[in-house]
Amino acid sequence: MPLNILVCIKQVPDPEQFDRITLDPATGSINRAGIPPVTNPVDRHAVEEALRIREASGGTVAVLTMGPPQARKCLEDALAMGADRGVLLCDMAFAGADTLATAAVLAAGIRSAGDFDLVLCGNESVDGATGQVPAQLAEALGWPRVTYARKIEIAKEAATALVEREIEEGFLRVEVRLPAVIAVVKRINRYRLPTIFGILEAGKKEIIEVGCAACECAGLVAEAMGLAGSPTRVAGVFQSHRKRHVEMIGGEPKEAARGLIRKLKEMDAL
Numbered sequence: 001m002p003l004n005i006l007v008c009i010k011q012v013p014d015p016e017q018f019d020r021i022t023l024d025p026a027t028g029s030i031n032r033a034g035i036p037p038v039t040n041p042v043d044r045h046a047v048e049e050a051l052r053i054r055e056a057s058g059g060t061v062a063v064l065t066m067g068p069p070q071a072r073k074c075l076e077d078a079l080a081m082g083a084d085r086g087v088l089l090c091d092m093a094f095a096g097a098d099t100l101a102t103a104a105v106l107a108a109g110i111r112s113a114g115d116f117d118l119v120l121c122g123n124e125s126v127d128g129a130t131g132q133v134p135a136q137l138a139e140a141l142g143w144p145r146v147t148y149a150r151k152i153e154i155a156k157e158a159a160t161a162l163v164e165r166e167i168e169e170g171f172l173r174v175e176v177r178l179p180a181v182i183a184v185v186k187r188i189n190r191y192r193l194p195t196i197f198g199i200l201e202a203g204k205k206e207i208i209e210v211g212c213a214a215c216e217c218a219g220l221v222a223e224a225m226g227l228a229g230s231p232t233r234v235a236g237v238f239q240s241h242r243k244r245h246v247e248m249i250g251g252e253p254k255e256a257a258r259g260l261i262r263k264l265k266e267m268d269a270l
């Protein structure tokens with residue numbers, strides 16, 4: 001049976017350039033200025049999984065992001081991979097959101113964008129990295145959720161999904177009723193790169209913009225959005241400075257090993 005799938009993707013600063021991120025000690029905010037934005041890496045795997053499910057069972061794949069106008073780029077990249085349409089949740093009222101307010105707006109955006117059988121997310125972003133949004137989103141939608149998914153099989157009649165969920169010692173196999181929110185890990189698949197044809201086709205696909213008013217129509221009050229709807233407060237931020245000290249221990253291997261043991265004992269490290 002065909003499924004309508006929606007994938008939540010987040011734009012993040014390029015992880016290759018994280019060393020350029022600085023913290024503003026006065027405001028506690030992260031300064032990402034000058035760092036090129038990219039799609040959160042694991043979210044590409046979520047898009048890939050949605051495309052594979054569509055290829056196997058039919059249906060549609062929508063991609064959705066909440067972010068500033070520039071976040072449209074990550075929707076375009078997903079459309080070039082093969083997604084059918086995009087939804088950009090963009091409004092000043094959404095700014096300053098913590099994970100709870102993010103999930104509330106994502107849920108309202110999903111409701112206003114159509115009827116979906118399955119919502120896929122990445123398991124964790126590389127910048128905020130809380131891993132809280134998928135569970136909070138499921139709660140806001142009133143749907144069940146499975147996180148750490150490394151394999152998803154949709155039952156023939158599309159009423160349930162069988163999911164392998166990573167745990168420390170191996171994996172759990174769980175069955176979840178649809179509609180559900182499933183958050184995937186990177187090892188679920190290898191994602192495809194957009195082809196030239198895909199990039200050209202992406203230009204013809206629709207990206208709708210959803211703002212505060214549409215979220216209110218979907219049942220979310222303005223006080224639950226952005227900073228106003230965020231119970232989390234950053235109490236303080238600090239940059240850790242590690243001092244490193246290198247000392248080369250020379251000589252024959254046995255002598256060097258004795259020297260190393262002596263040093264470690266002196267440092268109370270043995």
Ligand SMILES: Cc1cc2nc3c(=O)[nH]c(=O)nc-3n(C[C@H](O)[C@H](O)[C@H](O)COP(=O)(O)OP(=O)(O)OC[C@H]3O[C@@H](n4cnc5c(N)ncnc54)[C@H](O)[C@@H]3O)c2cc1C
Nearest residue numbers: 008066096098099102121122124125128129130131132133
């Ligand atoms: C007090 C406070 C203020 C903040 N203010 C800002 C701010 O002004 N600007 C800012 O950019 N961030 C801000 N943040 C960070 C913001 O809350 C998080 O980036 C956001 O809530 C997502 O959390 P996360 O990155 O930990 O997501 P995770 O839970 O780690 O993400 C898991 C998955 O959820 C989905 N997801 C997460 N976020 C989005 C999204 N936006 N759109 C679509 N899918 C998504 C993706 O599939 C992702 O892989 C603030 C945080 C706090 C605590």
